[in-house]
Amino acid sequence: MSSATLSPAAAKADTPIPLRAHLRHTGALIRRNLLWIRQDPESMFDAILFPVVFTLLFVYVFGGSIGQSLGGGQEQYVQYVVPGLMAMMGMNMAQGVGTGFNQDFNSGVMDRFRSLPIGRGSVLFAKIAVELMRMLFATAVLMVVAVLVGYDIKDWAGMLASVGLSALFGSALMWVFLTLGVIMKNAQSVQAMGFLVLMPLQFGSSIFAPTASMPGWLQSFTDYNPLSALADTARGLMEGGPVAHDLWVTVIWSVGLTAVMAPVAIHKFRTKS
């Protein structure tokens, strides 16, 4: 082995990427992801169908009987479940992000991106930005359906705040699913994993029904389930009632998850061989 080394002039270590370059790269990649949607409009189906199907299903199938236990009827349940569904929207978009990302890896185009002088986080940020746009679209669809089935918007500011909170929590979860998308072998297992994790969390929460009638052991789970806090905050913001405690719980979970999982996702992406 040669003992020669590089001359010091050429051996300068890498300098960090300036913020403006970061934004430019992320912007270019956002454009790419939006072009994907234009090329393949069917990829928006879930963003349309999910709010429609869930709203109709819950309002018309469970609405009557749960509404009764709320001391009213279906109308009562509409007011109960819509804020919950809105809170869920970010989460449901998050599920798809890992799957799409995983498919990207199998196409070889990731190698190209990783061989370019860009901050590797840009690829992930762009993915999240576009998923959040999809989520806003799905939320708009949800509100149209909600009003059609009789939801009464009482507090516009509270509704916007709920959308923001759902996006915050959703983007936190996206980091988790991006990590799964990077480390798991194929898209199907990412999807199955997402389903297995989210399904019990969603139903074991106050999103669809009040937790008061659940057995004690389940209540102790639902009380600590961040999705309950998220749904209750949205409900408080949109329907009135106390929000402070649940809001804090949701924000702490979101910030905590992001703080832990974003670096993990970026690291896994950077070092994936």
Add this chain to the structure above:
Amino acid sequence: MTRIDDNPAGGRSAVTVRGLVKHYGETKALDGVDLDVREGTVMGVLGPNGAGKTTLVRILSTLITPDAGQAVVAGYDVVRQPRRLRRVIGLTGQYASVDEKLPGWENLYLIGRLLDLSRKDARARADELLERFSLTEAARRPASTYSGGMRRRLDLAASMIGRPAVLFLDEPTTGLDPRTRNEVWDEVKAMVGDGVTVLLTTQYMEEAEQLASELTVVDRGKVIANGGIEELKARVGGRTLRVRPVDPLELRPLAGMLDELGITGLAATTVDAETGTLLVPILSDEQLTAVVGAVTARGITVSSITTELPSLDEVFLSLTGHRASAPQDAVPADDRQEVAV
């Protein structure tokens, strides 16, 4: 001060590799590789599947990090200065690494923006490269509608956006039909004409001879030979003579006769029944003449006699005394990538 990238043959090396090691568990994908590619030349890296070619390219293009050793590309260290290095390289993978859902133009524009070109420059560069690679007509169609050759050309165009000093081509023609392969070769030759240094991996001696001026032969993560193409060809010494008798029934008797005459190159004479030809490895012009003499002596009418370069197998036989390691045994982890990436 001596620099690691001073080329032994004078000038500076565009790629310098010293003692490069990469293990995947028990498998030694790279087991101490040394390599020097002089600026402005084309280095061919020849080896069978699983020899470590793709691992080498992936380390040199900073996609993975080596376990040991040093690698310097265009003056930048792959481990310590990956981002600077990425600015001066182009990479074309074994399987076209373009975004199939995006139109050709959008693919190139995206890369331009990621390489910090202004919107205007990125647009101009995309137009220019589409024109150069004869893809202007298809510019607005999604790459998924492209033929294999068009996709490979788009891939090459994408690697040229940043006007790289060093271009890595990982088996650029694997899976292409002969006509398309020739197209890609022409494009690569044109790029070399522009002064870019190329490191090319291939499984075909013919491809190496077409494109490379120097050759490194690798097997099981080790360099087993290197030098100028002509020099290595001389060392391998072999050529293969393909003889096609008009009457296929003459194939076997002719093979037997050549064996009796003792005309053997590195490998034995084989009958290729499918094409109705006899493959005769030879070592010299004298042997070629002797084969022609034998054919004449027997009074056989032949429709063609062509000489071909030795196959990868023959190259390996002569350089190492064993055949190229079959992909089935000793498949290293990186072989998956060689197939899947």
